[in-house]
Amino acid sequence: MKIKHYIVAFFTALLCSQNASAQQKFNEVSYSPSETTFRLIAPNKPTLRLYDAGTGGKAYKKIKMEQSGENTWTTTVKGNLKGKFYTFDIGHGETPGVFAKAVGCNGIRGAVIDMKETDPTGWNIDQRVPTKSPSDLIIYELHHRDFSIDPSSGLVHKGKFLALTEQKAIDYLKKLGVNTVHLLPSFDFASVDESKPNTPQYNWGYDPLNYNVPEGSYSYDANLPTRRIKEFKQMVQALHKAGIRVILDVVYNHTFDLKNSNFERTFPKAYYRYKADGTPSDGSGCGNETASEKTLMHDFMLESMKYWVKEYHIDGFRVDLMGVHDIQTMNDIRRELNAIDPGIFIYGEGWSAGTCAYPHDKLAMKAAISQMPGIAAFSDDIRDALRGPFSDDKKTGFLGGIEGLEESLKAGIAGMIAHPQVDYSKVNYSKKPYATEPTQMIAYVSCHDDLCLVDRLKASIPEAEYDENELIRLDELAQTAVLTSQGVPFILSGEEMLRDKKGVHNSFNSPDSINHLDWNNLKAYPQVFNYYSGLINLRKNHPAFRLGSADLVRKHLEFLPVQKCLVAFRLKGHAGGDKWNNIYVILNANPELRTVNIPKGKYTIVCANGEVKESGLGEMEGGEVTVDGQSALILHD
Incomplete structure (x- = not known):
């Protein structure tokens, strides 16, 4: 026993020494x-x-x-x-x-x-919001300027970190029901001139300059070094007090440029990958790619993320183009963050934007997620099954009545795990399960990148462009699939108020007129907000929708026979300890009504015809159940 203790003590000391180093x-x-x-x-x-x-x-x-x-x-x-x-x-x-x-x-x-x-007053008692399981998270992706810049927001601190400290903003997020805010890059980035705070400037911020300092344009005084730091902490503190977690979008895969970067000016060629001919590799699509497998870059990523966790109390990270980084580095990050707080959530894009100068099988791609326990990846499988392929804005998917994507949607609903009723040979991209646990899949239909949901529906479904009622039905149907899936749900801010970006595909530097949230939409489309909020709260209140375990999903999630553009499933046997016994979810993308057979008995309807009410919208008998076109039906016994 003494020998065992000495060995443990030796390796613990060694690890501490390496970390300190x-x-x-x-x-x-x-x-x-x-x-x-x-x-x-x-x-x-x-x-x-x-x-x-x-x-x-x-x-x-x-x-x-x-x-x-x-x-x-x-x-x-x-x-x-x-x-x-x-x-x-x-x-x-x-x-x-x-x-x-x-x-x-x-x-x-x-x-x-x-x-x-x-440190703001009370910072010493600020804590990350406890997380039992990533399945409990409902992620709301937000850009500081988008959220608050428009006069219709009614917020005082327009375009600033402090907007998220305002009671109106906090109350709004709580009313919607989201419990996790994903902030687009908030570190110091290169493309906005901080010396001109009164000149309208816009960028998403995926052009890193100083990775470990908050961005000055989101502060009231970029010339005062302490102010941006304090205001960022005040924002985190306010969200934590409201029970809302803070996810930071981190962009370690490339820098604004290579030659003039802090990395290159400090230690040339130590932080980047190069091709065989000596030229910079460009797996990021931004002119360069960093080399996470090299000691300095590997250690930098680990220490940077730990610094944000310790100094700024960050609850998690979204890793931009995670597929540029190597698997080992991502696992090392997971291990070291576990030592601080296992509840810190890590997810990323399981792809790169180009070919990397590193063996593909060693990169943190979506297909390698099973090799990265505790790390999740966005599911383009469920995204494109619902709305159509990333490669063509004009092509639609399940929502537009395209047959053959039902199995891809089923895979997404199950969390991209192995499930006896999912035939992966028919799934659009992943021909085998990529997740070991459903919490390794991010379920979404749109994000900051690419067309937002409203614009995509208008671009790919002609009827939706001219028929507002159809647009709303399809929008709500899409998010029903996302929010009832067993993965971790993710929505783009403003989708709940029917946001659009005037059809701009890549609005990374578009003006506020394109990217802003128009809060007047809340008055114009209150039913959309109410539907989103109703679904979110349904998920939060019912563990059956967030089982968090592959074994539990296989035990309790049962798919009904597939029809063309209709997917239905049952969450059975008080799944996850749910007070409801059997929950049926039917997603009908057909323009016409369809019928589905369920066991006879008395059921309570909680979602139908664009309305969600947990206490019940009415009752119905089982047997042959009718579902209206382009809508979802959720009922339970």
Whole structure:
């Protein structure tokens, strides 16, 4: 027994030592009122420059750093440097380093601050919202500017982090019922000029500059390094107080550019992948791709995500183009975040945007999710089964009456796990189950990228463009499939108010007139909001819709015979301890009514004809059940 304890103690100490080493590696600035130590990992001797301001002016001091280890350089400056700015330079241009935790305007220079001064009152007792299972999450993808910029929002802090601290915003999210907000990139990105806060500028933010600092354009003063940090924390704190989790969208797969990036200016070629001919690989589709399998990039990703968790109390991460990263790195991230809080959720895009300079079978693609326990991937299977293929906006799917996609929809409803009633040879993309557990699948029909749901329906189904009632029916039917699936449901902000983006496919830098949420739609289409809210609360109140376990799904989820453009299923035997015994969900995408046979008996209708009411819309007898066209029927005994 003693030998076993010694072995455990040895490896625990070794792991702690490795973690401490990695943290030390990227702790580029250690501040105290009496002195500040600067550290950099670089191949050549760096020059440290100190400035009085975040932009403009000349350095008031230049210091040649001293070698303190292999590729490690340090220097300690006496005196109180709080409020000063710095850069490193190894001969490739000035940079705030790879792990700046505070920066000046436009992220050009790092800032020396006392991080404790950025904590809002009560931050020491702020906690991540507890999560029993990822199946309990209902994710709402949100862009700071989209959500609050329009006058119709009635929000004061338009386009800012603080918009999500306002009671109106909090009340709205709670009324809708979502319990997790997925924030589009909120770290410091390159494409918006923070020095011009009154000039309308727009970008999604998938152009990383400084990964570990909040974006200055979402703050009220990008020139004051502490302000963006404090306001971001205030936002997280307000959402946590409301019981809403915060997911951060992280973009480690590429940088805004390669040559002028902080990575390249700090340690050339150590963070990126290159093809055999020496040119940069471009699996991101953005001109470069990072190399997560290389030690510095691997460790950077781990320490960056841990930093957001510890310093900003983040509840989870959405990993952009996760398929560019290697499986081992993603598993290492999962393991290290588990040590902090196993409830931290990780999911990502299980694909890349181009060919990567790394073996395909080692990349964190959707097909490899079974090799990554505790990590989820978006399901393009259920998305495209419902609305049509990503490759052609004009083509429709199940919603448009296209036969042959029923099995793909069934696979999505089951959470992309192995299920005896799902024939994967008939599934559109995944020819075998990619998820080991249903919580490894993100169920969705639209997100920020690609056409939003309303625009896709109008583009692919001519009748929906001219018939508003049909548009609403199909919109609601789509989200019924998403919110009653066994995966983790995900909706784009504004879908609940029938949002559109004027048909713009890739609105990453489109103006507010395209991307904003028009809150007037809530008055114009109250039935859509009520339907979404009703479905969300139905899911939250009934564990049968979120079993969270593949074994439980196989035990309790039973599909009824498929009809053309009709999928129906039963959640049987008080699934997951549900108070309802048998729950039937029927999704009919046909324009005409259809009939489905269920066992005889008395049933309570909770969803029909675009209305959801958990206490019941009425009762009906079993046997031959009629379902209206382009609608869902949910009933229970």
